Amino acid sequence: MTGEQRNPPVKLSLPLEYQQDLFNELRSEDELVLLARGLGLLRIVINLLHTFDAAGNNLIVVVGADDRENGWIGEALAEHAAVSKSSMARGLSQVNTDAMSVGAREKMYAQGGIFSITSRILVVDLLSRLLNPETVTGLIILHSERIVATSIEAFIIRIFRQMNKQGFLKAFSDNPEPFTTGFSPLASMMRNLFLRKPSLWPRFHVTVAKSLEGRKKAEVIELEVPMTDGMKDIQNAILECVEVSIGELRKADTGLELDDWTLDSALHKSFDVIIRRQLDPIWHRVSFRTRQIVNDLTVLRGILHALLTYDAVSFNKYLDTILAAHQPPPGSTRQNQSPWLFLDAANTIFETAKQRVYSGMPAEGEAPASSDAFPDSLRPVLEEQPKWSLLAEVLEEIEQDNYLNPIPRDDSNSTILIMCSDQGTCRQLREYLQTMHVHPAEDSDDDDSQRKPSAMFMMRRKLRNYLDWKKSFARVSASLFAENQKVLDGFTDQRGNTNGYRGKGPPNKRRRVRGGAASAGAGRPVNGSLQLAEDKESQVASLMADIQPTDVDAMQKDEVEVDSLDDMEDYFELYDMNDLLVIHPYDGDMDEHVLEEVRPRYVIMYEPDAAFIRRVEVYRSSHEDRNIRVYFMYYGGSVEEQRYLSAVRKEKDAFTRLIKEKGNMALTFTHEGAAPTDPQEQFLRTVNTRIAGGGRLAATAEPPRVVVDVREFRSSLPSLLHGRSMIVIPCMLTVGDYVLTPTICIERKSVRDLVSSFKNGRLFNQAETMLQHYKHPMLLIEFDQNKSFTLDPFADHSFEKSIKSADDSRDLQSKIVLLTIAFPRLKIIWSSSPYQTAEIFEELKNKQDEPDPVRAVQIGLGLGEDPYEQQSFNTIPQDMLRAVPGVTAKNMMRLILEVRDLREVSNLGEAQLDEMVGKEAGRQVYRFFNRSVFDE
Numbered sequence: 012m013t014g015e016q017r018n019p020p021v022k023l024s025l026p027l028e029y030q031q032d033l034f035n036e037l038r039s040e041d042e043l044v045l046l047a048r049g050l051g052l053l054r055i056v057i058n059l060l061h062t063f064d065a066a067g068n069n070l071i072v073v074v075g076a077d078d079r080e081n082g083w084i085g086e087a088l089a090e091h092a093a094v095s096k097s098s099m100a101r102g103l104s105q106v107n108t109d110a111m112s113v114g115a116r117e118k119m120y121a122q123g124g125i126f127s128i129t130s131r132i133l134v135v136d137l138l139s140r141l142l143n144p145e146t147v148t149g150l151i152i153l154h155s156e157r158i159v160a161t162s163i164e165a166f167i168i169r170i171f172r173q174m175n176k177q178g179f180l181k182a183f184s185d186n187p188e189p190f191t192t193g194f195s196p197l198a199s200m201m202r203n204l205f206l207r208k209p210s211l212w213p214r215f216h217v218t219v220a221k222s223l224e225g226r227k228k229a230e231v232i233e234l235e236v237p238m239t240d241g242m243k244d245i246q247n248a249i250l251e252c253v254e255v256s257i258g259e260l261r262k263a264d265t266g267l268e269l270d271d272w273t274l275d276s277a278l279h280k281s282f283d284v285i286i287r288r289q290l291d292p293i294w295h296r297v298s299f300r301t302r303q304i305v306n307d308l309t310v311l312r313g314i315l316h317a318l319l320t321y322d323a324v325s326f327n328k329y330l331d332t333i334l335a336a337h338q339p340p341p342g343s344t345r346q347n348q349s350p351w352l353f354l355d356a357a358n359t360i361f362e363t364a365k366q367r368v369y370s371g372m373p374a375e376g377e378a379p380a381s382s383d384a385f386p387d388s389l390r391p392v393l394e395e396q397p398k399w400s401l402l403a404e405v406l407e408e409i410e411q412d413n414y415l416n417p418i419p420r421d422d423s424n425s426t427i428l429i430m431c432s433d434q435g436t437c438r439q440l441r442e443y444l445q446t447m448h449v450h451p452a453e454d455s456d457d458d459d460s461q462r463k464p465s466a467m468f469m470m471r472r473k474l475r476n477y478l479d480w481k482k483s484f485a486r487v488s489a490s491l492f493a494e495n496q497k498v499l500d501g502f503t504d505q506r507g508n509t510n511g512y513r514g515k516g517p518p519n520k521r522r523r524v525r526g527g528a529a530s531a532g533a534g535r536p537v538n539g540s541l542q543l544a545e546d547k548e549s550q551v552a553s554l555m556a557d558i559q560p561t562d563v564d565a566m567q568k569d570e571v572e573v574d575s576l577d578d579m580e581d582y583f584e585l586y587d588m589n590d591l592l593v594i595h596p597y598d599g600d601m602d603e604h605v606l607e608e609v610r611p612r613y614v615i616m617y618e619p620d621a622a623f624i625r626r627v628e629v630y631r632s633s634h635e636d637r638n639i640r641v642y643f644m645y646y647g648g649s650v651e652e653q654r655y656l657s658a659v660r661k662e663k664d665a666f667t668r669l670i671k672e673k674g675n676m677a678l679t680f681t682h683e684g685a686a687p688t689d690p691q692e693q694f695l696r697t698v699n700t701r702i703a704g705g706g707r708l709a710a711t712a713e714p715p716r717v718v719v720d721v722r723e724f725r726s727s728l729p730s731l732l733h734g735r736s737m738i739v740i741p742c743m744l745t746v747g748d749y750v751l752t753p754t755i756c757i758e759r760k761s762v763r764d765l766v767s768s769f770k771n772g773r774l775f776n777q778a779e780t781m782l783q784h785y786k787h788p789m790l791l792i793e794f795d796q797n798k799s800f801t802l803d804p805f806a807d808h809s810f811e812k813s814i815k816s817a818d819d820s821r822d823l824q825s826k827i828v829l830l831t832i833a834f835p836r837l838k839i840i841w842s843s844s845p846y847q848t849a850e851i852f853e854e855l856k857n858k859q860d861e862p863d864p865v866r867a868v869q870i871g872l873g874l875g876e877d878p879y880e881q882q883s884f885n886t887i888p889q890d891m892l893r894a895v896p897g898v899t900a901k902n903m904m905r906l907i908l909e910v911r912d913l914r915e916v917s918n919l920g921e922a923q924l925d926e927m928v929g930k931e932a933g934r935q936v937y938r939f940f941n942r943s944v945f946d947e
Contacts, residue, residue, distance in 0.1 A: 370392050740864045
C-alpha cells in the first residue's frame with residue numbers, strides 16, 4: 012500500500028510470539044478468532060485497528076463494543092498514533108446515540124476513519140444508504156458469541172456482504188462456551204458471520220504456552236483459607252436445599268433432557284437461566300410448584316454467593332429480606348410459600364446465620380425456672396470472615412519483606428493491588444483495612460489484641476445499623492401490608508354485597524370449634540406461613556446498649572462522607588504510587604488496563620478468577636523488567652473453589668470440542684449475502700393477474716418493499732424480512748410500525764409490550780390513528796419463538812388466585828375483546844414467532860401494490876411537523892414516564908421538552924409541575940414521587 016510506505020513505520024505493542032502470529036494471520040485473511048479469556052484479545056484488536064488508522068485512507072466500522080471498550084480503544088489508538096508519529100491517524104469516532112443528526116453522520120462517514128457504531132444506528136444507516144456499504148473498508152465484530160441468526164449484528168453483516176464483496180470481515184470472541192451448544196454450533200456461527208476459517212487459541216495452544224511459560228514466570232503463592240464451622244453448616248444446608256429442589260424438578264415430568272440438571276451443574280453461574288430457557292416453550296403447561304422451584308434456585312444460588320462475600324451481619328440482613336419477600340400476602344388462605352423454606356436445612360441456614368451475629372436468645376416455650384441458664388439478653392458474637400485476618404497477615408508480610416529484603420529497583424511500583432469480585436466486596440475490604448487497628452476501650456489494656464488486626468469496630472457499627480434497619484423494616488412492612496389489607500377488605504365488601512352470608516354461617520346457626528372459640532388458631536397465622544422465633548424488644552435493647560459507640564469509636568470517620576470539593580488545591584494531591592494500596596473489582600479486559608497503569612509489585616487475588624491469572628501471566632511475560640508476586644486466596648472445600656475449577660474445565664472442554672468440529676467441518680461457499688433465487692420465480696411472484704374491470708396484466712422484476720419504523724430495528728423481524736428478499740426501507744413513522752401496501756398498515760406488539768400498551772392506553776390511540784389513514788389496519792401480536800404460544804403466563808393475574816380481581820376487563824384477553832368491539836375494522840394477527848410473521852407478511856404482500864415511503868412518513872403528521880423531532884429522545888424513559896399517575900399522552904411531550912430526565916422530574920416541586928401539566932395532574936405526579944413508605 013502506497014499510503015503506508017509514505018508514512019513512518021507503524022509501531023506495534025505485541026511483544027509475545029502468539030500475539031504476533033495471530034496478528035499476521037489477521038492481516039492476511041478473514042477469520043473468526045476464538046482466544047481464551049485473559050490472553051489480551053482487545054490488545055490484538057487495537058493493534059490491528061492502528062495499522063488501518065495509520066494508513067489514513069480507510070473506513071473501518073467496529074460493531075459490538077460497549078462504552079468502556081470504546082473508551083479504552085480510543086485512548087489506546089491515540090497513544091499508538093503518538094508513539095508511531097502517524098500524521099494520518101484520526102483515532103476512534105463513536106456514533107452511539109440518535110441525537111447526532113443525519114447530516115452530521117453523513118459528513119463523518121464521508122471523511123473516513125475508524126467508527127464504533129451501535130448496531131441499531133448502523134443497520135438503519137446501511138439500509139438508507141447514509142453509509143454506503145461499498146465504501147466500507149471492513150468490519151471488526153467484537154463479542155461474536157452473541158451473534159445468532161436473528162440478531163441485528165447478523166443483519167448488518169449480511170447487508171455488508173451483499174453490497175461489498177471486497178471488504179474484510181474479522182470477528183473476535185474470548186468466550187468459547189456458546190460455540191459448543193446445539194448441533195454443529197461452530198458451522199452455524201460461521202454461516203451467521205459469513206466467514207470460512209475459525210482460528211482457535213486456547214491456553215494449552217503450543218505457541219501460547221511457550222510464550223507464557225518460556226520466560227521468567229510470576230511468583231504465585233496459593234493460600235487455602237478454611238471456612239468457619241458456621242459457614243460450613245450454612246453451605247451444606249444450602250446445597251441440600253438446591254439438591255432437593257433439583258430433585259423436585261426432575262419429578263415434574265417436563266419431558267425435557269435432565270442429564271445436566273445436577274448439583275455440580277448448579278454451581279455454574281448460568282444454571283438457573285439455562286433451566287428457565289429449557290422450560291420456556293412449555294411454561295404454560297408447567298405447574299405452579301415447578302415455576303416456584305425454578306425461581307427458588309435463583310434465590311438459593313444468590314444466598315450461596317452472599318455467604319462467601321458478605322460479612323455475617325449483612326448476610327443475616329439479606330436472609331431477613333428473603334424471608335419477608337417469601338411471606339404470602341395478608342388475607343391469603345392458600346399456602347404458597349417456597350418448599351425449601353420448610354426443610355430442616357432452611358432452619359439451619361437462618362438459625363446459624365443469626366448465631367454468627369449474636370446469641371443468648373432463650374428458647375421459645377421454655378419454663379421460667381430455667382431462665383437463669385439463659386439470661387433474658389443477647390450478646391454480640393460478630394463472626395469475622397476468615398479471609399480478613401489472612402489478608403491482614405499478607406499485608407504485614409509484604410511490609411516486613413520490603414523492610415528486611417528490599418528488592419532492587421525495577422520498573423514496577425511498590426503498589427499492592429487487591430482484586431475482588433464486585434464493588435460491594437471492595438467497599439467491605441476498604442472499610443476493614445481502614446478500621447482493623449481500632450479496638451473497643453475494654454480491649455485497650457490487652458497488648459496482644461491491640462497489635463492483632465480485628466474487624467470488631469466495623470462489625471459493631473454494622474450491627475447497630477442492622478438493628479436500626481430492622482425497626483424501620485418492620486414499620487415499612489406493617490404499613491405496606493396494612494394498605495394491601497385495605498384493598499382486600501374493599502374487594503371482600505364488593506363480593507359480599509351479592510350475598511350477605513357468603514363465607515360464613517347464618518346468624519341463627521352456631522359452629523362448634525375444637526378447643527373453644529377463644530383459643531382456636533391461636534399462635535398460628537391464618538395462611539400457615541413460616542414463622543421464625545423473633546427477638547424480644549428487651550433483648551434487642553440490651554444488645555443495642557452493649558454495642559453503643561465508645562469514645563474510641565466516636566473518634567473514627569463516618570462510613571460515608573460528603574465532600575464539597577472546595578479548596579481542592581490545598582487538600583488534594585496525587586498519590587505516590589510506591590505507597591499505594593489499590594482495591595479493584597474484576598472487570599474483564601479492563602483488568603489489563605489496570606495492571607499497565609498501576610504496575611503493581613504485589614497482587615492479592617481475594618477471590619479466584621482464571622482470566623485474571625492469565626492476564627498476570629501475559630503482563631509478566633510482556634515486561635521482563637517488572638517483578639510481580641501474586642497471592643491467590645480461596646476458601647478450601649467451598650463452592651468458590653469448585654466453581655473456579657468447573658469454569659476452567661468447561662473452557663478446556665469447549666475448546667476441545669471446537670478443535671474436533673473444526674477438523675470435521677465442511678466449507679460453506681454460499682456466503683455472498685442471501686441465497687440466489689430463480690429469475691423466473693422472482694418474475695412470477697410479482698405478476699399482477701387482476702385484469703377485471705378493464706385492467707391489464709402487469710409485471711415487474713423489482714423485489715417487494717416494506718416500510719419499517721426505525722424503532723422496530725430492536726426486533727429481529729426486519730432482518731427476517733430482508734432474508735426473504737424484501738427491500739426494507741427504514742423511516743420514522745408516526746402511524747404504525749410496518750407499511751406493507753398503500754392500504755395495509757401493521758402495528759407490531761410483543762406480548763409484554765401489549766400488556767404495557769393496554770395499561771397506559773397507548774394502543775387505543777394507535778388503533779384510532781391507523782383506522783383514520785389506512786383501509787386495512789392490523790394489530791400483530793407476536794410471541795417469542797423460544798417461549799410458549801399462549802397468553803397464560805402473561806395474563807394480568809397474580810399467583811394468588813384467591814385475590815384475583817372481579818373486574819374481568821383487567822384480564823388481558825378481555826382487553827383484546829374490548830379492543831375489537833371498539834374498533835371492528837381492526838384485524839388481529841397472531842404469530843408464534845418472527846419467522847411466522849415474515850411468512851404472513853409475504854402472503855399479505857402477494858400481488859399487491861408497493862407502499863410509498865414518502866406518503867407513509869407524512870401520514871399522521873401535522874402541518875410543518877418534523878418526523879425526526881422525537882428521534883433524539885430515549886424511548887425507555889418515555890415508557891416509564893407514561894406509567895406515572897397523572898401523565899397523559901397530551902402532557903407528556905411538555906414534560907419531555909422541559910425536563911432533562913426522570914430524576915429531574917422526581918425532584919420538581921408541586922408548583923413547577925402545575926405549570927407544566929396542570930393542577931390535578933401535577934398533584935398526582937408530585938404525590939407519586941414524594942410518598943413515604945413509612946406513612947400509614
